[in-house]
Amino acid sequence: MxxxxxxxxxxxxxxxxxxxxxxxxxxxxxxxxxxxxxxxxxxxxxxxxxxxxxxxxxxxxxxxxxxxxxxxxxxxxxxxxxxxxxxxxNAFLFYGPTLHAFVLTGRCNFGCQYCHSSIVGMHRTDTDMSIEVAERAVDMAFQTTSPGITIEFQGGEPMANWEVLQHVVEYARQKNALVGKALTFSLVSNLTLMTEEKLDYLLERKVQICTSLDGPKDLHNKYRIYRDADGFDLTTKWMKRINERYVEMGLDTNLYRVEALPTVTRALLERPKDLVDTFVDLGCRAIFLRKLDPFGFAARTAKTLGYSMEQYIDFYVEAVDYIIELNKQGVQVMERNAAIMLSKMIADYEPNYLDLRSPGGAVIGQIGYHPDGRIYSSDEGRMVGAMGDEAFCIGTLDNTYHEIMTAASTRALVIAGTNLGQPDCVSCVYRPYCGQQPEYNYKTQGTIRGRMRDSTWCRKHKYIFDYLAKRLHSADADEMAMFERWTTNRPQEHFLQESGEI
Amino acid sequence: MAQHTLERFDADSNTAVLSLDAGIYPLDAVYGAAYALIDRAYVLLDKEARAEGKGSRFLIQLRGKIKLDQAAAQALSGEFGNELLSQALRRKVVKQNGGLIEEIVTQAIAGATGASLPQDFLDDDDDDLDFLDDPLGIAVPWEEKFKKDGKKNA
Amino acid sequence: MATDLTISLHRAMYMAQAIRDAMGVFDDFATFSMEKKGDHYEVTIRDVDPEVDGDIVGEFSNFALAHTIERKRRTPK
Known part of the structure; x- marks a missing residue:
């Protein structure tokens, strides 16, 4: 042929x-x-x-x-x-940032070898976000022109700063009683500090819960090092418990489950099916096959944990081929990258995934709030900052929202994150569905204006788009139905805070 | 039909040289096609006049980042031709996208700042204006507004 | 003694500012100078850092080309 x-x-x-x-x-x-x-x-x-x-x-x-x-x-x-x-x-062009990542602390009780977030030990309470900073960050977030706000709790391990987490939830809910935005909360946690009381609170306050799971138990525990107990058992115990509580609350189990995210390390490359099986066994309906990123500890451990983009793609293809086979056997599970891309390609739906839109989500789609009040272009921008490079620090909470949104660096990031400004992207068949991340360009190519032809970002996404295009080209009716099912957008309305509710 | 030629391939320097009549494709299409190869080759563009003033031609020097052979050089040449046509085709069908970029970015920033209305428009003070009120002097005849009375000129 | 490296870039194909941008990218690794010679800019690369294990001439020429394309496409016609 x-x-x-x-x-x-x-x-x-x-x-x-x-x-x-x-x-x-x-x-x-x-x-x-x-x-x-x-x-x-x-x-x-x-x-x-x-x-x-x-x-x-x-x-x-x-x-x-x-x-x-x-x-x-x-x-x-x-x-x-x-x-x-x-x-x-392109509705996202007409309003400001939706995602507000609150780094509640730099502390973490895990010692993940690839950690993106450049964490510190549990004794370093000086790295916690204070209540004052938290309130000012909420005030800033509520100035967004976006009709929706998602406050995402990150760290470190955000549950280590539980008091401030609760305070943010309560304070934001109070503000929203007047403002009436579509407010949601999301917690990204290793779940090891979870208790029944804390879970009661999170469920009562409709906080969505996400965790990290690196697949089979042996690999998870090898790379997500936790000294106090078996990290895999503890995390999965709480995943199951939270899912049980969702059932008890009468929520649709197809839609409401703990979202778990794996980070693909070199060792995992050999075991894509084990990874998928682990997630399926835990009842997960989606797997987001994230490549190790160039930030934080990941940048420093790349020599031992890293791999080439070609290796990642081989892994990705094997994993998704397997996921498709499982679907044919009646198992409902999808891969997130694929679902996002297919939504754009065949469902004419823009999921506003910040890494794959143009202009990208830096500042105008998301903001990262550092515990000390610094404001970053994104969570990735904050990670670059944690490595001692403040290129993506847009300002502080002393600045006004208007100053942040119109800063010279914001404009530069928006322009750099626009596909039409890239020689290669202009003539790429996947341009309407793709996007780029200036922070990634900066870390991998030394400039926020990446050179897509040389970029591993481009290579990764083009490979996945090609893979999906080939599958679509040869798909029979059943496969098309499966792909369309992956693109079905069912909003998780339970997590929306009710307007006027305090 | 391919419009460019693989002039030569030198295995020792791992370099292929392509040539293309400068009148066939716009320089921007040549740029686009050359750009598409920079992940696999070190690309050097040159231009030389033909003898007796008969126009000029582009020379595209491709030095492989990995070892090339004749077949690989031929494949690169073919890909260059494909890209050249693709770039020129798109260029021919599309007008410039620059205005669209500016529009997208402008809307992105304007939408995010929330400063979509002038402050005066947001003031509540004028809410109870009668339609006969004319605070901006719109109904004032221009002769009256701009009369040369030595005191007021606008 | 290290030999100077030279590279000729046609003035109709490369923008001077783009070449200077590319020189800026690599100036931690070598010393660059540029002068006009007929239809070309001649770039001389000296004192290449012995730690550099890549192809500095090739990478530099790709950067100069890429910067030229980006600059030309950014410039309103």
Missing amino acids: TQPRLDELISLRKVDATFALPFNQRPINDDFLISNDLGDMTFVTPTELQKLAYGQIEKTEPLYTRLAEKNFIAGEVDVAAQATRWRTK
């Missing part, structure tokens, strides 16, 4: 530039995947691509109808309808 060369398939002289809406193409299997600037995509044969470029498709041809429905034929585009659609998909 060889693709015809594009420069042999299409003669530039014969191109009718008035016929097609701007589009990009990429060979997938025997055909071409084409996407336009509105985010529509479809597969065409080489001959069909040539006809599109030459404007030689008769209105009576089924191909014309198919391409017109997907907005590839300029003369058939309903401008008003597409403007509405564009605005809906």
Whole structure:
């Protein structure tokens, strides 16, 4: 199966530039995947691509109808309808940051070898966020022009600063009684400091709970080092307990479960199926196969724990192939990267995942609040700061919201995080579905304006997009139904704080 | 039909040289195609005049980051041709995207600052204005507003 | 004694500022100078840090090209 060369398939002289809406193409299997600037995509044969470029498709041809429905034929585009659609998909451009990451403390009782967050020991209470800083951070968060706010508790281990966590919840709820935003709380915890009383509080206050789980017990305990007990047993014990409580509360178990996130280390590369099985056994419905990032301890331990992007992709493909096989056997589980990308590709839905949107989420989509009041472009920006580089410190809580949003560094990050500013992205078929992270560019390439052709960020996402495109191209009806199921967006409304509720 | 030529491949210096008539593709398309290879090759662009003033041609020197052979050089050349066409095709169908970038970024910032209305507009003081009130002097004839009375010129 | 490295970049293909940007990226690892010579900018690279194990000429030329493309596409026509 060889693709015809594009420069042999299409003669530039014969191109009718008035016929097609701007589009990009990429060979997938025997055909071409084409996407336009509105985010529509479809597969065409080489001959069909040539006809599109030459404007030689008769209105009576089924191909014309198919391409017109997907907005590839300029003369058939309903401008008003597409403007509405564009605005809906890009709604995030019209308001400020939604995600507010509160780093409640630098302390942690785990010693994870790859830790992203550059943590300190449990005795370092000086790294805790104070109540005063916490309140001012909440005040800042509530100034966002976004109709929704998610306050995410991070660390260190955020439950180590339990008093301030509770205070933030109560204070934010009080503020929201007047403001009436769509307010949610999210806790990212290793769960080892959980008690029944604390769980009662978190469930009562509808705080969503997420944890980290690195797959099989032996690997989890090897890389997520916890001296006081068996870390895997303790974390999974609480995962099960929280899921039981959700059931007791009458919540839909398909939707409400503890979300667990693995970090893929070198050792895990050999065991993708073990990882998936562990998550499935614990009742998880989603697995987010996160590559080790270049921040924090991860940057320092890359030589022992790291791996190439190609190794990661092999791992990813094997894991997702297995997940698809499990789905065919009736097990409902999905991979998060794939679900996000498929939402954009086939469901015409923008999940506002901050790393895969353009402009990216730095500052205008998320803010990171350091315990001492410094404000960062994102959680990743804060991690760069923890490594002694303040490039992504946008200001402090002494600044006004307006100053933060209009800072020169904010503008630079927005421009750097815009796909259309990248030579390679402009002509990439996946551009409508992709995005980039200036913090990642900075750590890996030394500049917030990354060079995507050389970037492992681009390589990773392009590989995954290619993998999904190939699967979509060859999918039968059952597989398409499965992929569509992965893109179903069911909001977890239980976690929304009720307006006016104190 | 491919418009460029693999002029030569030198295994010792691990370098392939492609040539392309400068009149066929816009320089921007050549840039785009060259950029697409910088993950695998060190790329050097050059331009030379043809003899007797018959136009000029681009030279694209590709030095492999890993060891190349004739087939690999040919493959790089083919990919360059594909990218060249792809870039030129998109360029031909699309006008410049720069305005769109600016629009996106401007809206991104404006949406985030919350400063969408001028402060005067938000003041409550004018809420009870009668429609006959004319605080901005809109109903004042321009002759009257701009009359040369030596005291007021705007 | 280390030999100076030179690289010729055509003035119709590379922007001077982009070359200077690329020089800035690598100036921790070598000493750069640039001068006009006919249709080209000639960049001389001296005193390359012996710790550098990559191909500084190749990387520099890629950076100069990439910066040129980015700058040209950023500049309104």
